[in-house]
Amino acid sequence: MLIPGHYLFDATGALRHATTLPDPGGEAAEPSAFDLSASLSALTLPPSLVSLFHSVAQGQAARPQVIALGDQAFATAYPVELGAEKLVALVVSLPDQTLRLSQQAAVLLAMSRDIHAGRTMEEIFQTLAREATRLLPLDRASITLFRVDTNEIEIYAMQDDGSSSAQVGAVVSGENTATAWVVRHGQPIITSDIEQETRFVTYDDWLKRGYRSTLCYPLTVDGRVIGTLNFTSRKLAAYDEKTVRLVQPLAEQVAIAINNVQLRQRLTDESRRLRRIVEVANKVKHHLSLNTGYLSVSEILRWMCEVACDLGWERALFCLRDEAFPSPNDSFVAAFAGSFTEAQRAELEAFKARRTKVGSLFTTPGARLSGVHRRVGDHSFLVGRSAESPARLWHASDNIIVVPLALEGKLFGTFSADRAGKRPTPEEVEILELLIDQATVVLHNSRLIARLQEQLAETQRLREQEQAYHLQMQQTERLRALGEMASGVAHNFNNALTIIQGRISLLKAHVTDEVTLRSLDILHKVSQDAANIVKRIQEFARVRQDSADFELVNLSQLVQETIEVAQPKWATRSSGNLVRVVCQAPAPVHILGNATELREVLTNLIFNALDAMPHGGEIVISVYEQDETAKLVARDTGVGMTEETKRRLFDPFYTTKGPQGTGLGLSVSYNIVSRHKGRIEVESEVGRGTKFTLTFPLSPRSLTQKLLTDQEIDLPMLAPRQLRILVVDDERQVAETIGDIIALLGHEPVIEANPAAALQRLCQESFDALFTDLGMPDINGWQLIAEARKISPQLAIALVTGYAARIHQSDLQSHRARLIAKPVEISVIERALSEIISELRTTLH
Template sequence: VTASYEPGAYGEADQEVLLHVASQAAVAIENARLYQESQRRVRELDALQRVSLELVSSLDLSAVLKLVVQTALELTDASDAHVFLYDESTGRLSFGAALWATGESDLRPETTPRPDGITMTCVRSGEPVVIPDCRSHPLFADPARRAGGLESIASLPLRRANHVLGALNIAFVQPHVFGEDELRLLGLLADQAAIAIDNARLFQAARNRAERLAAVGEIAKAITATFDLKEIVAAVSRSLMPLLPHSHMCLWQRNALDGGWSAVSATEEGIAALRGVLESFGCSDTAEVAIVRAATDSANQGSAGQSLASAGLAALVVVPVMGDGKCLGLWTVGAGDSGAFSPDDVDLLRQVSGHLAIAIQNARLYSEMEDALERLRESQTHLVHSERMRALAELSAGVAHDFNNVLTSILGRVQLMLTHVQDPATRESLQVIERAARNGAQTVRRIMGFARHREGEDFAPLDVNRLVEDAILLTEPRWRDPVSDRPPIDVKFRRGKPMSVVGSAAELSEVLTNLIFNAVDAMPEGGRLVLETRREGDQAVIKVQDTGVGIPPEIMGRLFTPFLTTKGSGNAGMGLCVAREIVARHGGTIRVESEVGKGSTFAVLLPLAHHVRPHESKEELSMTQSTQNQRSLSILVVEDEESIRRLLASILGLEGHEVRTFRTASEGIASFAERRADLVITDLGLPDQSGWEVARQVKATSPKTPVILITGWGVSAEVTEARRRGVDYILPKPFEFEELSDLITKALADLG
């Protein structure tokens, strides 16, 4: 354009010149434009070539994605570029990389792409989606979807062969018209990116397989190294964490009692919430792997989804653990990411579940083997104990027989004398002898307890607190000895609520006395002795706790073994053995806890008495209360011990009976055949024949004649068995005046 202030300044010649100049200028401008276009094309081609080389040379997926968004911004004036990856197997999009023109990068979007958004539309169709004006497009009609002032956007598919691997999004905050060349160039970039992404994925998959194989190998080693399921699951969790990030891992098995799921082992708390998830899954022989997603699957917003969310998880894989064609349990692995757990991840978990099945079976076999071994140990211990008890029973039976005969004579003679003596001092002395004889009889009976258990014989309701008080008073001279130089022992009694047990006062007193004496012996330097009573369920508990030297571990297992002692040769080592037998006879047990240097605690547990009617003990009966027989009887006595024969003759004669005594069975049987008696009393052990034979012969001659069998052998028999053998009543030695008199009265009453 030229201008002049003079009219007619430009003639035809001037116009021709100007036309020539204009044409030359046009040529120059076109050449310049072509040059710029060629330069831009060269830059674009250089960029594509450089990107292509870099993409092909890299197998790191993260680096590839960052390079793609960087190149996209270099080729355009866009405000930002995003890459999203698509999983055809799940139909889900995941974030890949992002870059803004401001230089910010790797800012993940707050939400995954919408199912009806531009990115999902692009990958599903496999074609570019270009929107020059977002304000007028239906996909962005909602202003909230144009965050950051979005004006124009294009989404290009990342295709390899017939598969869409993802999408490249280019966005502008200013209105932008996408030209054909620009879209073609971005398409070339997308194609190069797809090749690089596919190669990186293949490489990553190969590396993952190698890592997973190595992890499975490590898991197999861990499983064979232990039989503890908790340790096994912890080892599996550690091995899988680098390959499969998770926040929860647990092994579940069916509870045999209620059929519910029990967590055998876990890596986190909150297990209770997951039981609601598992209730919707069975554990059958055809169980399949299941995936529960709490955040994105509307179908899972029921009870399972809610339970999953309450456990703080967004995704959970439930894997059946199969072994020998059976479902042994369930294995759950959870994560906070709803998109977690790809098909490859599930395959890995399925492989590992096979190893877990082996671990469960091994653990079960090991547990069964341990149980069998423990039962074998118990059986062996019981057998050894039984043999010891049998040997002790044989020894004690012979000793008890002789002692019973001696005690029978002493007790009987003392009670006879008490019926005649009136002098108080003499009576007191005789009563001391009587009590000593009775105590001796109790001792013999306890020894005989090793040979047989007399369940409930002579038992009566007993006040537990009173038993402890009596034991403390009885042992006071031992633990409170003012003459001894031993440091003092502080004794305390923590009395529990009133409660009763059924048993023998003498025997239980012996147990407590023995435990107290042992505690005192364990505190040579003084200390504290605490006795305590309390109730545990249906049992009364008596505790004896000391602060003594404690019991060495090597002694604990043999603590109740007969003849075991740590007190030197002056002690027989029978105290605890006898105590356990007494407590067992009462239906109870003894527990022991001890720590060397700190002391020991013995706890005696006895069944509580329930609705038992109290009755008088023998000690409360008086000789003068003996029931007198209504008439004089003819009584035949067969006893090989002369002192006992004479004693029986004196006792029975004192009550007005006619008594015939014989030493041997044959003499007694012959006398009865010659002249019958109203009642026969025979000893069990006789020089020629047993008392059973005497009873048989008497019943053969006179079936209605009562027969009383007296014995110092501690023989016990059922009523039916005894009567089958001709014996109506059994009276163990040593017996008391009243016992014999009452038994004769009962025999006559039964006879009518």
């Protein structure tokens, strides 16, 4: 027979080692070794122990076993390994001690095995409740989880006799509860008599149901208390410190099992959510292309709202910023999904279709907010009842999450969702943020695509512009050549016009016949127009914007005069191609402008109309006032124009007349009208004629009256003083013409064609004024003026030139000279002489 002690057998059943245990009734003694061969030579092993030896010898997994050794002793056998050798350890003890310890060990091992085999919390807790009754006195067992952020308790699992009012899944306040105390302190709490314990509010309910004692043990995972394992009994003092030691390994196994179940569920949820995110990403990839617009983006956002609802949210809403809104904080509804009411859906659809402004996107800048939130710049986004968003109008639940749509720190929208029940976890918020990141990509890419489309359109426009530019460059070469030619001949041409206009003025001074005078007037106007045309061709590349040369112009009178001047153009046609020109200008219509330029515009219109009527027709020119503007309408019955011709009508060098056309007439006319702050419009159809409408601002009434009154005042009589004037020009005929005009005005001219000889005469003779040309050989006008100033500092000087448009006012001021443009007008010379006389009188006084 084996006496109480520890024994070690090999797999064949041979005893390897033995140690005695002290007699419980005697004095304590040190363990001592047996004489193994003598004591156990006739040992007969129980059949259960023999089968254990066989299992160990065959390498099979064997569980610990409790073995009866007759009525006086029990033994517990354990399979062990020592190095590579397989052995069996046997502990023999007295009946009471052995039974209690072995039963507890067996129950704990079975519970541990079954707990970790369970895949759901229900399976785990059924094992716990069933096996715990073999170890502990209990009438009620439960597992509770504590929510620290809300101070709430969730009943995770429970088993009792059905008398409790609490249900699994219920969430109650954790205020003044034993569970909250254990979680916060991390220590178990034993209440031997609930009736005597007043600290915790839950005990009041337990007393009503007959519970008297309880054990609340913390469930700890990775040093963090997640909840409690609770046992309650209707017996007083049912639990003690030995119970705590017994429950400790059980609570550790339960905590690990709960954590594993939660992790498994979380992984399952994460897998499902990530699959939806991948679906979103694939849908984004397939829906974005260069041909999609806002509608495609809206569809994707709506689908993302539906995904959010699939992930457990009841309602989801996208609001985006609209750059067209005046405030950067205003937004419109872009997409939505979920359990909205019919009225809400109708309202949201209307707001979405109209892109109606619905309010602010974010909370108060700088506000400190509780709950799960993140910040973009100064804008806070959060989970909870304090969320401020346009979505608050349509979200019914207090559990609202608002997630910003931001890129590079710039906010351009929000996503909001809500649901009833538990608050969203940080993990759920993170999943939503992943979803929103995809939405951000959609919106950002759509904007990039829109920008790319604009750039492609701009590239196409630039390509067309470049082609037009090359064509324009070719055309500009024609203008440059024309400008160089005009510049080369301008001096001589203006000198010729000076002689013509000067002689016309002289003839008018000596002729009294009205018919001759009228002819001379017409010749004078035509020559002046010719001079202005040459000047504008020189300056064609730069459109004039000034109005310094504007004067009061009677548009009605100007039309009549222009028709009279242009009459020879159509009067010589044959009888079969007759043209009738009608002027409808019954009343004066005054504007401020340059009469020469306006005559050129009207002449171009008349000549173009004549070219459009090779077989004759009618031209009607009307002048009238309308809505504080002056209207000049020229209508013909010619062949009309195509749409292409109308589109390019005012382009420089565009002509439909072949080689004989320059393509400058209407382009110059357009610039002239623009300079007069007017506009020119054309209406035409092929075969139905053409209508040009010119609109100008009227001259102010008060200014018109004043100018008309001034025109009626007779010119003042010439001053009685006679001036002696030196006229210098390398073209003697020009100098003589200017001299004759000066003599006509009652002064003494001295003509000199050589600038050097003129300087000698200034040194030798006395003169009141010097009139000099600019472009002269050897000594030009500026050099002559500089030398003259040295000789006579107070001499009055006038620069008479055909390059007047190129002269800067600052140059005139520095040389103290006045400017007279060629071809010269007798009135301009008269005005200059009057000013010189006035200056001399001022100097004398």
